Amino acid sequence: MCNTGINKIRLLVIHVVIMLVLTTPALGQNKNNQIELTAINTGFNLSNASALETQQVKTNAFQITATSKSSNNFRIFAKVSSSTSSTATPLPASMLAVRLNSVSPTVTANFNTVILSTSDQTLQTLNTTNTPITFNYDLLAGPIGYSYAPGTYNLTMLFTMTQP
Amino acid sequence: MKKLTLIAAALFAGYSATKAQSATASQTVTLTLQNQIDIAFTAATGTNFTFANTTDYQNGLSNLNASSLQVKSNRPWAVTVGSASANFSGPSAPSPAMPSTVLGVRLNGGSSYGALSTTSQSLTSGARGMSSFSVDYNANPGFSYDAGTYTLSVVYTATQQ
Numbered sequence: 001m002c003n004t005g006i007n008k009i010r011l012l013v014i015h016v017v018i019m020l021v022l023t024t025p026a027l028g029q030n031k032n033n034q035i036e037l038t039a040i041n042t043g044f045n046l047s048n049a050s051a052l053e054t055q056q057v058k059t060n061a062f063q064i065t066a067t068s069k070s071s072n073n074f075r076i077f078a079k080v081s082s083s084t085s086s087t088a089t090p091l092p093a094s095m096l097a098v099r100l101n102s103v104s105p106t107v108t109a110n111f112n113t114v115i116l117s118t119s120d121q122t123l124q125t126l127n128t129t130n131t132p133i134t135f136n137y138d139l140l141a142g143p144i145g146y147s148y149a150p151g152t153y154n155l156t157m158l159f160t161m162t163q164p
Numbered sequence: 165m166k167k168l169t170l171i172a173a174a175l176f177a178g179y180s181a182t183k184a185q186s187a188t189a190s191q192t193v194t195l196t197l198q199n200q201i202d203i204a205f206t207a208a209t210g211t212n213f214t215f216a217n218t219t220d221y222q223n224g225l226s227n228l229n230a231s232s233l234q235v236k237s238n239r240p241w242a243v244t245v246g247s248a249s250a251n252f253s254g255p256s257a258p259s260p261a262m263p264s265t266v267l268g269v270r271l272n273g274g275s276s277y278g279a280l281s282t283t284s285q286s287l288t289s290g291a292r293g294m295s296s297f298s299v300d301y302n303a304n305p306g307f308s309y310d311a312g313t314y315t316l317s318v319v320y321t322a323t324q325q
Contacts, residue, residue: 037189044195049202049236062191081190096193141195146238146293153195162186 033074034067035161044141052144060101061139066161068128074163076135077120081158086151093118096155097140100124104134113140120160201237203322206296208232213303224304229272232298239292239324245269245299246284246319254314262314266305269318272298284321 039062046052068074080093099113100123107126114121126133210230215221235241247264254262268277271288277300278285288297305314 033187035187035189037191039191042191042193044193045198046195046200047198049200052197052200052238053236064189091195095195139193141193144195144197146200146236148197148238149292150197150199150238153197154192155195156190156192158188158190160186160188 033161033163035076035159036065036067037159038063038065042139046142046144052142052146055143056141058139058141060136062137064135064137064159065132066124066126066135067132068161068163069130070128070163072163073125073127074161075122075126076124077160077162078114078116078123079120079158079160080116080118080155082156083154085148085153087149087153089148091144091148091153091155093155095142095144096157098123098157099138099140100135101138102136104136105129105131107133109135116157123159197238199239199324201235201239201241201322201324203233203235203243203320206232206234207298210301213301215305221305221307224302226300226302228300229298230301232296233320234294234296235290235322236294237290237292237322237324240290241292241295241322241324242289243287243297243320243322244284245278245280245287245321247280247282248317248319250282252314252316255310255312259310259312260308262305262309264316266303267316267318268302268304270300270302272300274300277302280316280318284319287320289325 041058041061044051044056044058046056064076066074066076078098080096083090083093085091093116097113097115100109100111103109107129109126110122110124114123124135207229208231210227213225213227215225233243235243247267250264252262252264252266264281265279267280269280269287270277287299
C-alpha cells in the first residue's frame with residue numbers, strides 16, 4: 001500500500017519533469033520581459049488641405065520602456081491590431097508609421113521609419129542590458145488624401161516584446 | 165493513472181503561466197478628418213479673345229479648353245460658375261456697358277454655352293477625391309461696343325454636398 005503511493009508520486013514527478021523538459025526549448029530564456037507604453041500625443045486633427053496632403057508627424061508621440069533581465073537579445077514588434085472609423089471605411093494600417101527619435105541609455109538601435117501593417121513589423125532587435133531601455137518614438141500618419149470621408153478614425157497599435 | 169496525468173498537466177500549466185514568452189502593450193491613435201474642399205486653376209491659357217475682323221464680331225469666338233481646374237474634396241462636391249460683376253469693365257461712356265452675358269461657359273465638350281451672370285449656374289460635380297476638368301469659353305459681343313479692352317472676372321465656386 002505504502003509502496004503504491006510512493007510509486008504514484010514518482011510517476012507524477014516523472015510526468016512533470018518530462019513536460020518541463022519538452023517545453024523549455026519552446027519558451028526560450030525569457031523569465032522577465034516587460035514592456036511599458038506611455039502615450040504622450042497620439043491624436044491627429046486634420047483640419048486643412050495641407051494636413052490631408054502631407055504626412056503628419058507627432059514628434060515624441062509615445063515612449064516605450066522595455067526591460068529584459070535574461071542573458072539574451074530581445075525584439076520589439078509593432079502592428080495595427082484594429083482599425084475602426086465613424087464612417088463606413090476604416091483607414092488601412094499602412095497609414096501609420098513609427099520612427100525612433102531617441103533612446104536612453106544609448107544603445108545601437110534602429111532609427112529607420114517603420115510602416116505599420118496588420119502583421120508584426122520589427123522595430124528593434126537589441127541585446128539585453130538588464131536595465132530598462134526607453135525608446136522615444138515619433139508617430140507618422142498619412143498622407144491621408146481626399147479619399148476618406150470626414151470623421152474619426154481609430155487605429156490601435158500593438159507592441160510586442162519577445163525573446164528568441 | 166488518469167489522476168496523475170491531470171495533476172501533471174495542472175502543474176505544467178502553472179509552470180507555463182510563470183514563463184510568459186512575450187509582453188505586449190497597446191495604444192490607440194485617433195485621426196480626426198474634417199471637411200476639406202479646394203478648387204484651383206491648373207491652367208488658364210484661353211482667357212484672351214482678340215476680335216480682328218468682322219467675321220469674329222459676327223460669329224463670336226470660342227476658346228476650347230480655355231481653363232483647367234482641379235477640385236480636391238473629401239466629400240462629394242459640385243462646382244458653380246458666375247461672373248463677379250454684371251458688366252465687363254472697359255471703355256467708358258459713350259460706349260455702352262458690355263454685360264457679362266456676352267461671355268458663355270461650358271464644361272469642355274458640352275453641348276451649349278451658359279451665359280454668365282452674377283447668378284451662379286451649375287457646371288459640374290463629382291465624388292470625393294481629386295478631380296480635374298476643363299471649360300470652354302465663347303464670347304460674342306456683336307457690333308454694339310466700342311473698340312477697346314474689356315475684362316470680366318469669372319468666379320468658380322466648389323461646394324461639398
